[in-house]
Amino acid sequence: MKVLVIGGGGREHALAWKLAQGQKVSQVYVATGNGGTARDHRFKNVPITDVKALADFVESEKIGLTVVGPEAYLALGVVDEFRARGLRIFGPTKAAAQLESSKAYAKDFMKRHGIPTAAYETFGDVASAKAYVDRMGAPIVIKADGLAAGKGVVVAMTLKEAHDAIEWILEENRLGVTHNAGGACVVIEEFMQGEEASFIVLCDGKNVLALATSQDHKRLQDGDQGPNTGGMGAYSPAPVVTPNVHAKVMHEIIHPTIAGMAKDGHPFTGFLYAGLMIDAQGNPRTVEFNTRMGDPETQPIMMRLKSDLCDVLMHATDGTLDGVELQWDRRVALGVVLAAEGYPLHPRKGDAITGLPPETEDAVVFHAGTAEKDGVLLTSGGRVLCVTALGESVRTAQQHAYDAIKSIEFAGKQFRTDIGHRAAKR
Numbered sequence: 001m002k003v004l005v006i007g008g009g010g011r012e013h014a015l016a017w018k019l020a021q022g023q024k025v026s027q028v029y030v031a032t033g034n035g036g037t038a039r040d041h042r043f044k045n046v047p048i049t050d051v052k053a054l055a056d057f058v059e060s061e062k063i064g065l066t067v068v069g070p071e072a073y074l075a076l077g078v079v080d081e082f083r084a085r086g087l088r089i090f091g092p093t094k095a096a097a098q099l100e101s102s103k104a105y106a107k108d109f110m111k112r113h114g115i116p117t118a119a120y121e122t123f124g125d126v127a128s129a130k131a132y133v134d135r136m137g138a139p140i141v142i143k144a145d146g147l148a149a150g151k152g153v154v155v156a157m158t159l160k161e162a163h164d165a166i167e168w169i170l171e172e173n174r175l176g177v178t179h180n181a182g183g184a185c186v187v188i189e190e191f192m193q194g195e196e197a198s199f200i201v202l203c204d205g206k207n208v209l210a211l212a213t214s215q216d217h218k219r220l221q222d223g224d225q226g227p228n229t230g231g232m233g234a235y236s237p238a239p240v241v242t243p244n245v246h247a248k249v250m251h252e253i254i255h256p257t258i259a260g261m262a263k264d265g266h267p268f269t270g271f272l273y274a275g276l277m278i279d280a281q282g283n284p285r286t287v288e289f290n291t292r293m294g295d296p297e298t299q300p301i302m303m304r305l306k307s308d309l310c311d312v313l314m315h316a317t318d319g320t321l322d323g324v325e326l327q328w329d330r331r332v333a334l335g336v337v338l339a340a341e342g343y344p345l346h347p348r349k350g351d352a353i354t355g356l357p358p359e360t361e362d363a364v365v366f367h368a369g370t371a372e373k374d375g376v377l378l379t380s381g382g383r384v385l386c387v388t389a390l391g392e393s394v395r396t397a398q399q400h401a402y403d404a405i406k407s408i409e410f411a412g413k414q415f416r417t418d419i420g421h422r423a424a425k426r
């Protein structure tokens with residue numbers, strides 16, 4: 001069977017890598033892929049980004065399963081288009097993808113269905129937004145309503161920072177957000193304290209299958225300092241998600257969300273990613289929903305998955321996930337992102353990359369912002385590589401990943417030296 005992965009980041013490289021191990025998989029296409037998938041005979045890059053053209057390609061190549069990586073395609077309705085043409089695709093419809101594409105929709109949904117999350121208000125004008133912030137006090141969280149590739153959120157420690165963020169979003173769009181219909185809008189939220197974790201499940205519309213837990217590091221610099229990014233590294237499992245917390249998340253967040261979406265007429269199919277804040281008492285609340293896999297969480301999760309991903313996704317698209325049990329490597333997987341100079345605001349492109357270590361059973365370099373030009377591998381985006389390794393403990397996985405990085409060189413490379421620090425302390 002031929003399969004297609006839509007996207008070109010580290011997440012898509014890891015999904016394609018895992019799908020290629022499938023018993024029934026004869027060819028893995030990646031649209032559009034990256035320098036890593038271009039170089040590897042297991043994959044074939046396809047230079048198509050248009051939704052209708054992708055469906056045409058799938059029809060003409062007789063591709064049996066398509067998996068969507070990035071949220072932007074979901075928000076464009078790629079799943080609706082494929083389904084209308086009778087093509088098998090794993091992901092949420094455009095309507096269901098609003099759980100991620102509109103923070104206002106997600107917050108209203110959670111309120112309506114009693115799903116624990118931070119208190120919030122939505123504003124379209126600067127004066128009332130500022131007045132609300134003054135009433136609530138700092139710290140407070142300001143979010144742009146719309147897709148922002150993880151950069152549309154300001155955790156304001158002071159009122160001044162909160163006011164500035166409101167102006168950036170509503171007047172200047174300095175965060176570069178793609179606004180939803182109706183124009184710029186901010187969601188202002190209560191600041192939640194605790195430890196974050198990524199909780200990702202597969203859904204087939206009614207059945208749910210939890211993936212291994214994970215945790216990412218959103219800030220650019222060591223010690224969780226510096227600006228928010230798409231994620232500078234991740235590991236799985238996340239020790240903060242104890243069996244007790246896991247049960248609470250399923251009972252209080254995941255099941256009510258799936259039931260609520262079905263009740264609202266938008267049954268959820270695809271990866272559902274709940275970003276959690278877990279307080280000192282072990283009570284989880286939802287920071288956000290994503291309607292796709294996490295990046296870089298996918299890289300360590302795929303390294304730990306022993307089951308045949310293609311088989312699992314065939315069940316997921318048949319509505320028979322209740323018959324599936326996932327097998328996991330009991331080791332820890334940990335991925336460290338190497339980012340380009342200037343990331344996250346103005347990443348530089350075109351630097352030559354050398355010294356990539358060969359893939360081994362327990363260390364893989366997943367590519368993201370890389371491109372191959374005349375046989376040379378160049379940086380082509382903000383997050384360039386995610387070096388992912390397995391180990392018996394967090395510390396050994398950490399050591400292993402950092403060892404694998406040593407030989408990799410490109411001008412201006414940035415990476416954190418403390419990925420996994422919270423888990424290593426537990």
Ligand code: AMP
Nearest residue numbers: 118141150153189190191192275287288
């Ligand atoms: P989001 O894009 O909604 O996931 O937000 C990005 C990051 O901002 C999260 O991973 C958190 O670290 C932080 N954040 C977002 N909302 C809150 C909140 N209500 N309280 C505390 N931190 C938050």
Ligand code: GLY
Nearest residue numbers: 230231294295296
């Ligand atoms: N790593 C966070 C995300 O994928 O949204």
